[in-house]
Amino acid sequence: MKNYSKIALIALFLSTAVFTSCGNDDETPAPVKASIYERLGGTKMVADPDNSGQMIEQGRLSFRKVVNSTIGLIVADIQSNASGNLQAHFAPLLAETGSTQATNIAKLSDNLTDFFSFNTGGTNAVNTYSGLSMAAAHNPATNPRMGTKSSSADYTKFEGYVGATANANGVASNTELYTDIVAVLESLRTPIVQK
Numbered sequence: 001m002k003n004y005s006k007i008a009l010i011a012l013f014l015s016t017a018v019f020t021s022c023g024n025d026d027e028t029p030a031p032v033k034a035s036i037y038e039r040l041g042g043t044k045m046v047a048d049p050d051n052s053g054q055m056i057e058q059g060r061l062s063f064r065k066v067v068n069s070t071i072g073l074i075v076a077d078i079q080s081n082a083s084g085n086l087q088a089h090f091a092p093l094l095a096e097t098g099s100t101q102a103t104n105i106a107k108l109s110d111n112l113t114d115f116f117s118f119n120t121g122g123t124n125a126v127n128t129y130s131g132l133s134m135a136a137a138h139n140p141a142t143n144p145r146m147g148t149k150s151s152s153a154d155y156t157k158f159e160g161y162v163g164a165t166a167n168a169n170g171v172a173s174n175t176e177l178y179t180d181i182v183a184v185l186e187s188l189r190t191p192i193v194q195k
Contacts, residue, residue, distance in 0.1 A: 035121025036184065037063075039177050043124060060117050060127060062169065067112045069165035070158075071105065084157055091147035104145070120184060134191040149194040159185050 034042075041058025048056040056064075077085040078094065087094070093104055117127035136142040138150055150158075162185060163173065171178050 036177065036180050037117060037121030037127075039180075040120075040171075042121075057117075057122070057124065057126065059122055060113060063116045063120075064109065064113045065169045066162065066165045066171075067109050067116070069168060070161045071109060073161045073165060074158075084153070086154060086157060088148045089146060089150065089154065092145045108145075116184075134188055135194070138192045139194060150192050151195050152189070152193050155189055155193050 037059040040062035044058045045055045046058050046061060048054040048061065050064075074086055074090065075094070076082075078087040078090065093108065094101065096104055111129070111131045114127060114129040115131065118129040131137060132143060138146055140146045140148060159182070163178075163182070166178060166181060167173060171181065
């Protein structure tokens with residue numbers, strides 16, 4: 001009788017374990033949130049509007065549009081001498097002339113596009129960032145194209161440019177995507193703000 005009780009207890013324990021494990025397998029796991037890069041179009045190949053006959057990942061194109069628009073806003077504010085513009089930061093680059101300036105602005109755009117694409121989920125080789133760290137890139141002592149160190153107000157101004165161009169390129173302010181992009185920018189504040 002004693003063995004029968006032990007066998008019954010073991011059988012009860014095993015059946016409980018089996019039913020419990022089966023029950024856990026039936027639960028739907030919480031969905032994994034897609035990366036920012038994926039939500040901006042991901043690896044879907046589309047025609048590159050800036051390079052006739054070439055294709056580009058939609059996520060990368062989305063970032064490039066925002067980066068180029070941001071650079072355009074910064075330059076327009078500098079040219080119009082708008083209050084709080086970032087001229088001191090971009091003075092070395094903007095002092096260059098002709099094709100040198102255009103080439104180096106294009107390089108800046110490519111580097112920023114690489115950086116944001118790579119750090120927000122772009123996994124293909126085209127999205128590799130090999131530039132300076134954010135601290136080195138924003139320090140005039142290590143980057144001769146940086147005119148001065150950034151203050152917190154400068155960085156907030158830059159975030160405003162990015163926010164405005166994200167809105168202009170279809171990312172509404174009241175969305176989770178916009179909030180996630182701002183969170184990425186905020187994560188960069190500490191290494192970039194150096195004064």
